[in-house]
Amino acid sequence: MKAEIINIGDELLIGQVVNTNASWMAAQLNKSGISVVQTTTIADDDEAIKNTLDQAFKRAEIVLISGGLGPTKDDITKKTLAEYFDSKLVFHEPAFEQVKKIFAARRFSVSEVNRRQAMIPEKCKPLFNKNGTAPGMWFEQDGKVVVSMPGVPFEMKAMMEEQVIPAIISHFQMEAIVHKTVMTTGMPESMLAEKIGDWENNLPSYIKLAYLPQPGIVRLRLSGRGDDRKKLETEIQKQIEKLKLLIPEIIFGYDDVSIEEVIGQLLLKSKKTVSTAESCTGGYIAHLITGIPGSSGYFEGAVVSYSNRIKTELLGVPAEMIEKHGAVSREVVISMAEGARAKLKTDYSIAVSGIAGPDGGTEEKPVGTVWIALAGNGDTKTQLFHFGEHRGRNIRRSALAALNMLRVELTE
Secondary structure, three states, X not given: XXXXXXXXXXXXXXXXXXXXXXXXXXXXXXXXXXXXXXXXXXXXXXXXXXXXXXXXXXXXXXXXXXXXXXXXXXXXXXXXXXXXXXXXXXXXXXXXXXXXXXXXXXXXXXXXXXXHHHEEEOOOEEEOXXXXXXXXXXXXXXXXXXXXXXXXXXXXXXXXXXXXXHHHHHHOOOOEEEEEEEEEEOOOHHHHHHHOHHHHHOOOOOEEXXXXXXXXXXXXXXXXXXXXXXHHHHXXXXXXXXXXXXXXXXXXXXXXXOHHHXXXXXXXXXXXXXXXXXXXXXXXXHHHHHOOOOHHHOEEEEEEOOOHHHHHHOOOOOHHHHHHHOOOOHHHHHHHHHHHHHHHOOXXXXXXXXXXXXXXXXXXXXXXXXXXXXXXXXXXXXXXXXXXXXXXXXXXHHHXXXXXXXXXXXXX
């Protein structure tokens, strides 16, 4: 079963509003076994709407539209759809009752402009909008379905989850689609593809693999299609178990969980605490950790030792050590981690020192050179990384690498 998404609004085309509706709608359709073949963003223009619908009908059985259902003159979707389906607008009493209810709750009076919200095409099936004044509209023609919904995200999402998706599933007979995402960090996409190449080549024909890279992370999405959802789920999990034997050290979670969430769960479970001593990351690791609700249960604090003076005065790194080895060195990052752990009295401490760029690199230590240390009960572990020349990506990758070192330690 194929679907097309059409988002209507001049504000989307000029970049005034970010179009988050399309990605959310596509995700919901995929979960329900419906493939999205195209998403299109168009202006509030009747000819654009009609032409786009003509093209969409050639590609898909289901067309979902969001936007253009407001009460003002620039919102023309309802009028255009009435013309397209050769239907006149009629007054819908239940829709008007919803308009009056919402306006009464806000202590506003209902104007003639607002009353027009209850005018809908006669040939459509109205969809109740519990969060707004514009009803949705369901049209059927030549075995295909067109659904028009409000562009306001929280109105559209409720309507789609509670009414549109169930109605589509009931209307069409569809195959099952099962997605499972494996989250990895610490290995570039090309290297990862080579590492798991044989495993990928031996996947069943009904399961496909997609590589979804971002700085510091590669998501591996397994997608299975078939008639038996339970069989798909079982086979995908079987393949993941095989994958875990190949790359156990870089898999940190599943289904878009963040590494900081995983670490939080591990620290709470083990009743351990952590602190950070950050130079080139400037507190970004602490920011990621404290972005998780409940992090006060395991995170004590951070020292952003950006200058050598702070490394020496607050963390106790000997000045002669920095002079001899440089601030970006194994010796200094070990001293930073152990100093933070002692000062902040935590079970673990992460320290990072590097050259984020774009300046500051040398032939011996180019931009992207980063030392990371993890001090814990017993010994202090270190790793050297070479991330590249982009400052923002270097900071992000440094933080993820540091968090992964802690994750591996906690897992072991």
